[in-house]
Amino acid sequence: MVKKPTKNTSGRGQRDLTVKVKSARGRTLSSTRWLQRQLNDPYVKQAKADGYRGRAAYKILELDDKFRFLVPGARVVDLGCAPGGWCQVAVKRVNALGEKSGKAIGKVLGVDLQEVEPIAGAEVHQLDFLADDADEQVKEWLGGTADVVMSDMAAASSGHKQTDHLRIIALCQAAAFFAFDVLTPGGTFVAKVLAGGAEGELQKLLKQRFDKVANVKPPASRSDSSEKFVIATGFRG
Numbered sequence: 001m002v003k004k005p006t007k008n009t010s011g012r013g014q015r016d017l018t019v020k021v022k023s024a025r026g027r028t029l030s031s032t033r034w035l036q037r038q039l040n041d042p043y044v045k046q047a048k049a050d051g052y053r054g055r056a057a058y059k060i061l062e063l064d065d066k067f068r069f070l071v072p073g074a075r076v077v078d079l080g081c082a083p084g085g086w087c088q089v090a091v092k093r094v095n096a097l098g099e100k101s102g103k104a105i106g107k108v109l110g111v112d113l114q115e116v117e118p119i120a121g122a123e124v125h126q127l128d129f130l131a132d133d134a135d136e137q138v139k140e141w142l143g144g145t146a147d148v149v150m151s152d153m154a155a156a157s158s159g160h161k162q163t164d165h166l167r168i169i170a171l172c173q174a175a176a177f178f179a180f181d182v183l184t185p186g187g188t189f190v191a192k193v194l195a196g197g198a199e200g201e202l203q204k205l206l207k208q209r210f211d212k213v214a215n216v217k218p219p220a221s222r223s224d225s226s227e228k229f230v231i232a233t234g235f236r237g
Contacts, residue, residue, distance in 0.1 A: 001114075003059075004016060004029070009080075013217075020176045024073035025181065043055035043058050043220050045056075046058070047085070051088075051206070051226045052084040052085045052088055053084045053085040053088060054085040055075040055085075055220060056085045056086065056152055056187060056220075057085035057086065057089050058219075058220035059101060059131035059152070059218045059221060059229070060085075060089050060090070060150065060152070060190070061089050061220075062219055062220055063068055063190060063216060063218055063229055063231060064093060064134055066216065067188070067214070067217075067231050067233065069147075069148050069188040069190070069231075069233065070094055070125060070148065071093070071094065072088070072093075072094055072095040072100060072104075072105070072106060073094065073095065073103070073104025073105065073106050073143050074094040074106045074147040074148055075094075075106060075107045075144065075145070075146050075147050075148070076106065076107070076108045076109065076146065076147065076149075076150065077109050077110075077111070077138055077142070077146045077148070077149045077150070077182060078090065078108065078109070078110040078111070078150055078151070078152075079111060079112075079129050079149065079151040079153060079175050079178065080111075080112055080129075080151055080152065080153035081110030081111060081112050081116060081124065082112045082116045083116065083117075083210075084117065084119045084122075084124070086110075086150060086152055086179045087108050087110045087119045087122040087124070088119060088122075090106075090108045090122070090148075090150075091108050091119065091120065091121035092121075093123050094106025094107070094108060094188070096121040096122065096198070097121040098107050099229075100165055100213050103106045103199055107123070107142060107143075108121060108122040108123065109121070109122070109123050109124075109125070109138065109141055109142055109146075110122050110124040110125070110133075111124070111125050111126075111127040111129055111138065112126065112127070113126070113127075113128055114126065116176070117169055117185070120172055123141060125141065127150050128176070129174075129178050130178075134178070135178060135181035135182050138182055139182055142182075144184075145182055145183060145184035145187075146179075146182045146183055146184065146187060147183075147184055147186075147188065148187060148189075148190070149175070149178065149179035149183055149187070149188075149189050150188075150189070150190040150191065151171075151172070151175040151190070151191040151192065151209070152191075152192050153156065153166035153168075153171055153172075153175065153191075153192065154168055154171070154192060154194075154227075155168050155170075155171050160198045164194065165170070165194045165226075168192070168193060168194045169193060169194070169199060169201075169202055172191045172192070172193050172202055172230070173201070173202055173205065175189075175191050176189060176191070176202065176205060176209075176232075180209060180235075181195035183235045183237075184235070185236065185237035186234060186235060187235040188191070188231070188232065188233045188235070189206070189210070189230075189231075189232040190229060190230070190232075191221075191230055192227055192229055193215075193227070193228055193229070193230055194226045194227055194228075194229075195226045195227075195228055199230075200225075201217075202230070203230075205234045206230065209235060209236055210232035210233060210234050210235055210236065210237065211233060211234025212232070212233045212234055213230065213232045213233075214231045214232075214233075215228055215229070215231075216229050216231060216232055217227060218231070
């Protein structure tokens with residue numbers, strides 16, 4: 001289970017302090033607000049304490065607590081894996097390092113357009129998953145098909161909400177088609193989307209290929225964010 005970040009209420013005279021960031025020359029108001037939010041985000045602080053590469057690790061932890069797809073022995077593909085937090089979680093849960101005695105040993109494969117620092121227990125490759133032979137390359141690295149394909153990818157922000165929504169839906173659809181090519185029957189697809197009205201085609205597409213499709217906003221997602229995650233289970237092949 002995920003240990004949720006909590007406020008410090010123990011000890012006399014101890015309290016959580018809100019870090020305020022002053023505007024500086026060359027820094028915009030929006031970047032100042034972003035920095036202040038990061039400094040005061042309990043998930044950011046918890047990620048540092050737990051050794052994760054980012055707060056996004058808790059999103060996949062919370063999703064897996066609910067749907068149980070990262071099981072020992074599972075073969076996992078993480079699309080757009082940088083900086084690596086989701087891979088770190090997957091390594092532990094599928095027992096990629098063989099630390100859980102008597103449990104099956106899984107495999108975690110991360111791919112990204114950019115180079116990613118090595119992750120203990122995971123195999124990371126620089127690859128464009130949209131390339132024509134990417135699916136075959138991934139199956140070769142895995143030594144077979146995948147049990148889970150997951151994606152926390154987001155298209156570069158344009159600053160226009162509707163455009164950004166359409167871009168991330170298109171990216172999620174591309175990830176779904178990739179998953180159709182590499183998943184084993186019964187497999188799971190997990191991906192980030194942005195709420196905004198254009199998800200209908202994606203939902204229809206997934207319902208044709210999977211037994212169940214759910215949409216969830218995990219607690220680790222910021223309340224002011226429009227992101228949610230689609231979890232499709234029971235791939236029909």
